[in-house]
Amino acid sequence: MSPASSSGGDPVVSALVVLEHGPTADDAARAANADELRAPQALVDTVSGAFRNLGFQTHRAVGNSFAIDAPRSTFERVFAAKLSVGADGAVTVAGAGGRRGAFELPLQALPRDLRRAVRAVTFSEPPAFGPGGSGP
Numbered sequence: 001m002s003p004a005s006s007s008g009g010d011p012v013v014s015a016l017v018v019l020e021h022g023p024t025a026d027d028a029a030r031a032a033n034a035d036e037l038r039a040p041q042a043l044v045d046t047v048s049g050a051f052r053n054l055g056f057q058t059h060r061a062v063g064n065s066f067a068i069d070a071p072r073s074t075f076e077r078v079f080a081a082k083l084s085v086g087a088d089g090a091v092t093v094a095g096a097g098g099r100r101g102a103f104e105l106p107l108q109a110l111p112r113d114l115r116r117a118v119r120a121v122t123f124s125e126p127p128a129f130g131p132g133g134s135g136p
Helices: 031-037 041-053 072-079 098-103 112-117
Strands: 012-019 065-071 083-085 091-093 118-122
Touching (some): 041 065, 065 072, 112 118
Antiparallel strands (some): 012 065, 012 118, 083 091
16 A cells, blocks of 8 residues: 655655643553543644644544644654655654654654644554564
8 A cells, every 4th residue: 555645746644643631651541531631622723723834634633632644745844854655655754763763753843832732743653464564
């Protein structure tokens, strides 16, 4: 499966924006705290609006995150990072150290207010199973 392309042949990629709201690594998500994990609508509106103004299409929030997509060049411009898009559509941050870093965009180039509201912007890791996977 190859990634979709914009009109200029620039592949369209998607990432997940995780808001600075909800559980930390030390907090577990449970049914008992599900309402606490949902980001306030005002925060979602502000952050998704900021990403739209930067040229991204945004999608409905789920919990403390929402998806964005745009041509690769938009991601590279906004995040000041070079991306690599594989033939299978897997997106990685070129030159990033470590496996996790390969799928997480650096936030330093974002406007300060936006950077404070965002915990991470990540690409999905390709599956380790199924067609093209590396599983057993």
